[in-house]
Every structure is written in C-alpha cells, then in structure tokens.
Amino acid sequence: MTAIAPDQVAELEELALRVRGHAVRMAAGGGCFLGASLSCTDLIVHLYSRFLRVRPDAPQDPARDILLLSKGHDVPALYGTLAELGFIPRERLANHLSPDDSLYWHPNRRIPGVEFHSGSLGHLLGVGAGIALDARLRGADTRVVVILGDGELNEGSVWETALVAAAHGLDNLIAVVDRNEFQANARTEELIPLEPLTHKWAAFGWDVETVDGHDFADLDRVFGALAARAGRPSAVIARTVRGKGLPSIEGRAERWFCSLSPEEMHALIDELHGGARAALRSEPMVVR
Amino acid sequence: MTATLRPATAAGVRPSAPATYESVLRDLALADERIVVLTAENRAAIRGLPPHLGSRFIDVGIAEQTMIAMGAGLALRGRLPVMHALAAFLTMRAYEFIRTDIGLARLPGKLVGGVPGILSEANGPTHQAIEDIALMRTVPHMTIFCPADTRELLDALPALLASPDPVYLRYIDRAPLTPHAPRFTPGRAHVLTRGRDVALLTYGAMLRECLDAAVLLEAAGLSVHLVDVRTLQPFDDDELLEAASTTRLLVTVEDHIGTGGLATIVAERLVAHRARARLVAIHLEPGGFVPTLLPEALRTSGLNGEGIARRVLDALTRHRPD
Numbered sequence: 239m240t241a242i243a244p245d246q247v248a249e250l251e252e253l254a255l256r257v258r259g260h261a262v263r264m265a266a267g268g269g270c271f272l273g274a275s276l277s278c279t280d281l282i283v284h285l286y287s288r289f290l291r292v293r294p295d296a297p298q299d300p301a302r303d304i305l306l307l308s309k310g311h312d313v314p315a316l317y318g319t320l321a322e323l324g325f326i327p328r329e330r331l332a333n334h335l336s337p338d339d340s341l342y343w344h345p346n347r348r349i350p351g352v353e354f355h356s357g358s359l360g361h362l363l364g365v366g367a368g369i370a371l372d373a374r375l376r377g378a379d380t381r382v383v384v385i386l387g388d389g390e391l392n393e394g395s396v397w398e399t400a401l402v403a404a405a406h407g408l409d410n411l412i413a414v415v416d417r418n419e420f421q422a423n424a425r426t427e428e429l430i431p432l433e434p435l436t437h438k439w440a441a442f443g444w445d446v447e448t449v450d451g452h453d454f455a456d457l458d459r460v461f462g463a464l465a466a467r468a469g470r471p472s473a474v475i476a477r478t479v480r481g482k483g484l485p486s487i488e489g490r491a492e493r494w495f496c497s498l499s500p501e502e503m504h505a506l507i508d509e510l511h512g513g514a515r516a517a518l519r520s521e522p523m524v525v526r
Numbered sequence: 527m528t529a530t531l532r533p534a535t536a537a538g539v540r541p542s543a544p545a546t547y548e549s550v551l552r553d554l555a556l557a558d559e560r561i562v563v564l565t566a567e568n569r570a571a572i573r574g575l576p577p578h579l580g581s582r583f584i585d586v587g588i589a590e591q592t593m594i595a596m597g598a599g600l601a602l603r604g605r606l607p608v609m610h611a612l613a614a615f616l617t618m619r620a621y622e623f624i625r626t627d628i629g630l631a632r633l634p635g636k637l638v639g640g641v642p643g644i645l646s647e648a649n650g651p652t653h654q655a656i657e658d659i660a661l662m663r664t665v666p667h668m669t670i671f672c673p674a675d676t677r678e679l680l681d682a683l684p685a686l687l688a689s690p691d692p693v694y695l696r697y698i699d700r701a702p703l704t705p706h707a708p709r710f711t712p713g714r715a716h717v718l719t720r721g722r723d724v725a726l727l728t729y730g731a732m733l734r735e736c737l738d739a740a741v742l743l744e745a746a747g748l749s750v751h752l753v754d755v756r757t758l759q760p761f762d763d764d765e766l767l768e769a770a771s772t773t774r775l776l777v778t779v780e781d782h783i784g785t786g787g788l789a790t791i792v793a794e795r796l797v798a799h800r801a802r803a804r805l806v807a808i809h810l811e812p813g814g815f816v817p818t819l820l821p822e823a824l825r826t827s828g829l830n831g832e833g834i835a836r837r838v839l840d841a842l843t844r845h846r847p848d
Binding site: 354 | 581591595596597622623
C-alpha cells in the first residue's frame with residue numbers, strides 16, 4: 239500500500255462526514271448508539287476504503303476479507319458505510335428500526351456486507367479466530383479484522399481468545415480496539431482500568447500498534463504495515479473520541495445512546511457541517 | 527485443497543474394526559475435509575486423531591467459550607466443527623455462545639459432551655451435567671441425541687455430522703446393550719419391548735438400568751414396554767402416544783433433573799396432543815447426586831434397576847389405574 243495522497247484523505251473525510259450524517263439521522267425516530275458509532279466511523283470508513291478487499295457487487299465473494307463488528311452497538315457507522323459504498327441502497331437506511339427490515343440496534347447477517355450478528359460482547363474475536371483458522375487451512379490470504387470496544391475488554395472471553403489466537407499463531411487475525419475511553423456511561427479508567435493496554439496485548443503474544451483513529455494518514459500508515467507480520471496476531475489500539483464530529487456530544491458519558499427529536503437531528507446535522515453546537519434536551523440513556 | 531469443500535461420499539468411509547468413536551470420526555473426517563475436530567483440552571475420546579487430521583485437529587486449551595465461537599467462525603466458512611469438552615462445561619460455561627453464535631445463526635456446530643449425567647461418577651457436583659438437556663433444548667434448531675451405547679452413537683454419527691443443524695451429543699462409551707437395534711433414524715425412538723402394563727421411557731446410560739428394572743418387573747408379573755428415546759429433540763411423538771395409549775403407566779427415567787428433560791418433554795407433548803396418561807418421573811434432583819463410583823451413584827440416586835422397579839411397583843400399588 240503506497241502512502242495516501244492528500245486528496246485521498248480529503249475524499250475519505252468527505253465519505254466519513256456522509257456516514258456520520260446517516261448515523262445522526264438514524265438517531266431520530268427511536269434512536270441509536272450515536273456516541274459509540276461516531277468514535278469508530280473513521281476506522282470503519284478507512285478499513286472498507288483502503289484495507290479490506292471486499293466487493294459491494296459481490297458481498298459473499300469467497301476471496302473477500304472479513305470485518306466483524308464485535309461492539310455491535312456501533313452498527314450505524316457500518317450501516318452508513320455499507321450504504322455509501324453500495325452494499326445497500328442509501329434509501330434503505332430510512333427503514334432503521336422498521337419491523338419490515340432488519341436495520342436494528344445491533345448487526346445481523348440479513349444486511350448485505352454484515353458478516354455476523356453481534357451485540358453480546360466478547361464473542362466475535364473468537365468467531366474471527368475461527369474464520370482466520372479456516373483461511374489458514376485453505377491456504378487463503380484472507381484477513382480478518384475484528385473491531386472491539388474498549389469497554390468490551392472487560393469480558394473474559396476476549397482474553398481467553400487472545401491467548402488461543404496467539405497460541406495458534408493466527409497472523410491473519412487483527413483486533414482493532416476502539417479506544418474511546420468510555421463503556422456505556424462510565425469512563426473505562428474510572429470503572430475497570432485497562433491501561434497499560436498495549437502492554438496487555440503484547441503480554442498475550444500479539445503484535446501491537448497504536449493509531450489515531452480519526453487521522454486517515456495515520457490509519458493508512460499503521461494498517462499498511464500490518465501485512466508484513468508473520469506468526470502473530472495483530473492488535474491495533476485506535477485512540478478515538480466518543481461522539482467524534484459533534485462537539486455537543488463529544489466525550490459525554492450520557493450520550494452513548496441518543497434518541498433525537500427531529501429538531502435536534504437537524505441541529506446536529508448542521509453542527510456536523512460546522513454549524514453552532516446543538517442544545518440537546520432529549521432524555522439520555524443511563525444504565526448506571 | 528480446492529476452494530469448495532467436498533462433502534463425504536459413502537464410498538470414502540471405510541469403518542475399521544473394532545469401530546470406536548475415534549475411528550469412525552477419523553474416517554468421516556478423512557473423507558470430508560469440511561470436518562474440523564476441536565477440543566477444550568479434553569482428548570479422552572479423540573486422543574489418536576492429531577496425527578491423522580493434522581491442522582484439522584485444534585486444541586484450544588481450557589477455553590470452552592472460545593472453542594464454540596471459533597467453531598461458529600469455521601462453520602460460517604463451510605466447515606463442520608466437531609467440538610469436545612466435558613458436558614458440564616460445554617453446555618453451561620459456553621451456553622450463551624452456543625445459543626447466540628451457533629443456534630441463532632443455525633450453523634452446523636456439533637457439540638460432544640463428555641461424562642454427562644451420572645457418568646461423571648465421583649467428580650462431584652461441579653462436573654455433573656444434569657441440566658444439559660434442559661439448556662440445549664432452548665437453543666434454536668438444536669438436535670439432542672443421547673445414545674445408550676457405543677453402537678447407537680456410531681450408528682448415528684454420520685447422520686448427525688451430515689445434518690445442516692447444530693447437534694448436542696451426550697457422549698457415551700459402552701458396549702452394546704442389546705443384541706440388535708434398528709438403524710438410527712433422526713427423531714425416531716427404539717422400542718425394545720412392547721408391553722401392556724408399564725412403559726419405561728429412557729435414554730443414555732439409564733437404558734441399562736431400565737433393562738435391569740424390566741427383568742424385575744416382568745418377574746413381578748408385569749408386561750413392560752421399554753422405549754429407548756435416543757433423540758430428545760426432535761421427539762418421537764408417535765411412540766410416546768403409542769406407549770401412553772397401550773399401557774397403564776408411563777415412567778420416565780433419566781440421569782438429569784426433573785426440569786427440562788425427558789419428564790418435561792413427555793408432559794409437554796402429551797398436553798400438546800391432548801393425550802391422557804399417568805406419569806411417574808424418575809430423575810435426579812437439583813444440586814446433584816452423591817459423588818461416588820457408578821454403581822453406588824446409581825443406587826443412592828434410586829436410578830439402578832432395583833430402585834426403578836421399586837418406584838414403579840409403588841406407583842402401581844398406591845394408585846389404582848383409571
């Protein structure tokens with residue numbers, strides 16, 4: 239992968255802005271996990287645009303790379319990306335939460351481009367390890383990327399799989415941690431501290447990189463270098479900001495989930511494009 | 527290896543003699559490259575497979591959840607994962623992974639639970655899988671197969687692996703109990719004897735005890751109808767209704783708690799069919815059985831032939847039939 243050109247960065251930024259717009263629109267009419275989605279929007283946009291070998295016209299292509307969204311509640315970022323890249327029509331996003339479609343708060347395989355359902359945390363690193371193992375048995379060069387939430391790292395099964403994947407040398411497995419420093423309504427370091435996080439993955443036998451999860455040049459540099467690894471799975475710790483792109487909800491514990499009024503939705507779309515900060519009055523979802 | 531995985535052909539399977547679970551699984555796997563054998567560091571039944579299967583034998587260590595998740599990932603790519611662990615840890619530690627990753631996705635994950643029920647003998651309550659059937663029944667699309675001896679297990683294994691659905695197999699390694707048995711048909715029970723007075727419905731390790739009980743009951747002058755249910759899900763309603771309509775008393779016998787196992791299934795099916803029957807349920811209690819060697823575990827639980835026969839005779843003496 240050659241270094242990304244400035245105009246390509248600008249294109250990705252435009253694409254990510256449109257995906258953020260989809261996520262904000264999905265937060266009206268019933269809501270979605272908007273804060274959690276915005277932290278990994280740039281990650282997902284980058285991976286689909288620059289790293290994963292996938293084809294919107296053939297989402298089941300056997301030779302494709304696999305992306306699994308283990309922190310499933312950030313699925314609006316994935317829905318938006320799939321719509322922008324042509325896996326699903328953009329108009330379909332208007333069906334969000336409709337009983338007649340399958341666009342709900344967590345991913346499922348009825349949506350073209352979605353590889354597996356998730357929502358229960360701590361599952362998909364193991365599922366990804368199974369896919370990576372199959373690829374190795376076939377001699378295929380499939381890469382399997384699993385996006386994990388940092389709060390999700392509380393789950394023991396993540397670390398169980400981390401041990402197993404390292405023991406079996408699954409070097410085609412890549413864990414990407416959306417390190418937005420929040421879990422539901424708490425700061426990770428105030429509830430169950432994760433630091434030093436890079437040391438933890440390294441101690442489990444993984445190659446570890448850190449990246450600015452909102453900087454496409456940095457994302458390109460880090461993911462472009464991963465191909466060189468052999469014999470060890472890779473972990474990428476992506477430093478991100480919950481609610482990135484919307485200063486009115488950035489870094490706010492209670493804006494994990496947002497159920498917006500139509501007025502709030504329009505104000506946030508305006509804010510996304512450089513307008514004034516929106517004043518949100520809708521009830522936040524607080525689980526603790 | 528081709529990109530498309532080849533299913534087994536009948537000609538490719540050459541069972542060797544004497545057949546064991548390991549030899550049959552080996553031959554099936556050698557004939558079908560979709561099969562991947564996984565274990566959570568429990569190789570008791572598959573110790574000899576690694577040299578034959580090479581990289582298609584995966585030991586994940588003591589990590590049941592990861593084994594199930596990896597099996598789901600393998601199955602998503604067209605593999606047939608056959609996953610081994612002690613029944614207690616497989617079905618309880620990894621329950622949500624089985625339900626969410628295998629069941630909801632309707633993937634052909636094959637779960638093999640070691641030392642289920644009374645077979646954990648002296649291990650103690652931590653190792654007693656006596657809720658496994660209740661749990662596996664709640665998993666979408668799950669087939670539950672509980673063979674009574676090695677022949678039943680081996681007879682069924684090719685069909686269980688060929689099924690597109692998830693399967694829970696209550697593993698047993700025991701010499702054949704009856705001189706002949708009909709070939710395995712999914713969802714069909716095996717009726718060993720047809721009788722008029724009492725029907726014993728059972729599965730797995732309890733079939734041997736029910737055969738002993740039947741001898742005692744026949745000696746007491748009763749005509750015994752003995753059903754080896756074999757497949758708990760889907761259930762053979764026809765043979766249940768036959769037993770209910772031709773005998774005076776239905777008795778379920780199982781090394782499982784009374785909730786969610788055979789007793790529950792029978793009650794549910796009878797209600798669903800609006801059939802009437804007197805039912806006595808012989809089962810283990812929540813909290814488990816006395817940890818000891820098998821004969822004593824059976825005796826102290828009232829699950830040996832003598833204990834079963836006594837319960838049946840008590841029931842027939844205390845209650846007059848309709």
